Amino acid sequence: MRTPVQDTHSRPGPGRVPRPRRLTYLGPKGTFTERALRTVPEADGSRLLPAATAARALELVHRGDADAAMLPVHNTVAGPVGDTVRALAETPAPGVLREVVLPVEFALLVRPGTPLAAIRTVSGHPHAGAQVGGWLAARLPRARWLPASSNAEAARRVGDGACDAAVAGDFTAAHYGLRVLVAGIQDTAGAATRFLLCARSGAPAGPPVRPADRTSLVGRLPGPPDDLEALLDDLRRHPLLRPVSLHTVPDGCGGKVLFADCPGSAEQPATARAVGLLRLRLPGLRSLGSYASAPSAPPPYERSLTTMHSRTTTDEETEPRDIARLRERIDDLDRSLIGALKQRLETSREIQRIRTGGGGSPLDSGRERSVRSRYAEELGEGGAGLAEALLEMCRGRSPR
Incomplete structure (x- = not known):
């Protein structure tokens, strides 16, 4: 475990002027990572330095050119962020100072005057692509996807005329002279990304929140x-x-x-x-x-347990409305899941048609093992059972 040491930036010696902290993040300006960095107390009064990649950000920290780096590590829809995980594994002895979780919603950004029908190329971070793939397939089926090192880098490319549209946060548009053509294009509502503020082990850390x-x-x-x-x-x-x-x-x-x-x-x-x-x-x-x-915020059942001994008439009157709102949310999520499952079913059957048309087996046991493993990683023991039911359905047999 990292041992916190005194923050020499905030306690200068006699006659010394404290230099501002230098914090780096996956850039350029306008990324969700920059937004996550600006939420932490360490960012107050600090110099914020964009880095082109997660590896570059951690290199700056390791060399002492930055005090800490904010990086995305996992998304609730797209899973772990490969670039960050690989960079953490390759950088000598990074340590985590704190964690930030942000909700993420995506918009389609274009140069002013660009209509949807004129878009032939769309750029964004691969994790963004995984979260808007259904929308792009439905609305821009002929557009070519161009992966970028970050969503803000994709927006910069659009501003420079290198591609037609970018998938990014709506707040990114102002940085690059773009406009929001369509907002809320993510396939799954309520997604969130987890970020880690990383420093060299033993680096100065602020007091922990808890x-x-x-x-x-x-x-x-x-x-x-x-x-x-x-x-x-x-x-x-x-x-x-x-x-x-x-x-x-x-x-x-x-x-x-x-x-x-x-x-x-x-x-x-x-x-x-x-x-x-x-x-x-x-x-x-x-x-x-x-x-x-x-x-x-605690889940609804935790909130009800913590308040059950101090329930008032007002609580009893508002709880049904809370439940109704949450059930509406579940219904929206179910509709998104069913739509995604239908797309997966059709895609799987198309793969089976191609394999059998070439004289091969309709099933790939290695691929199925990989799917079971992925679901187990993300959802625990129940994930493997869910994956098996999904595979049965995609083989053409509904689960019992």
């Missing part, structure tokens, strides 16, 4: 992909590791990089045992430290 309740590890995984999947399946079934979230991304060389989240501080016995087991089985893992997870 005690650490999350410990993260990262590292390359050795061995062939099939062996790794078997190892990860074994780890997920271990009693000590059931509460642990294990995410993998390709390392670009045929292997995988693992990002693991353990509930609790490394000083707590249960967390220490889980961390020890992971590092024993996967010696390449290293700890990013323990830190407080981002504060969020």
Whole structure:
């Protein structure tokens, strides 16, 4: 666990003028990452330095040219951010100071006067592309997707005339002289991205908002992909590791990089045992430290439990309205899920038609194993069962 030290920036010696903190982020200006950075107290009075990539941002921190870097690490729809996870694994001894979680909504940004019918190329970060793919397929089926290092970089390309449209936050438009052509183009409402403020281990840290309740590890995984999947399946079934979230991304060389989240501080016995087991089985893992997870409102059932002993008549009158609003939200999510499932079903059957038309088998067991593993990573034990039901449906047999 990282040991906080005194912040020398805020306590200069006699006659010394404190220099401002230098904080870097995945840029250029106008990214969700910059917005996340501006929410933390460390940003007050600091110089904010955009970096072209996550690796570049962490390099600035490692060399001492920046004090900390804010980077996106996971999205509730698109999963782990591969560039960040790989950069964390390759940078010597980064540590996490704090976590930020932001809701994300996307807009289609264009140069003024560009109509939807004139768009032939659309650019954005791959994670943004994963979250707006359905909308683009329905509204711009002939447009070519051009991946960018960030959504703001995509917007800059549009401003320079290198492509027709960008997928980014609506707030990005003003930075590059663009306008919002269509807002709210994400396929799934309520998505959020998790960001980590990273520094060199032992770097000055502000006072924690509350005690650490999350410990993260990262590292390359050795061995062939099939062996790794078997190892990860074994780890997920271990009693000590059931509460642990294990995410993998390709390392670009045929292997995988693992990002693991353990509930609790490394000083707590249960967390220490889980961390020890992971590092024993996967010696390449290293700890990013323990830190407080981002504060969020309690789920409705937690809120009702905390207020049940102090319930008033007003509470009883408003609760049904709260439930009705939340059920409407669930109905909206269900409609989005059903629409996505129909698209997946048709796409899977098209793959089967192509495979059988070429004399091959309609099924790919390796691919199905990968799907089960992905669902288990994101949703826990229930995810594997959900994946199996989905695979059955896509094979042409409805689940019982």
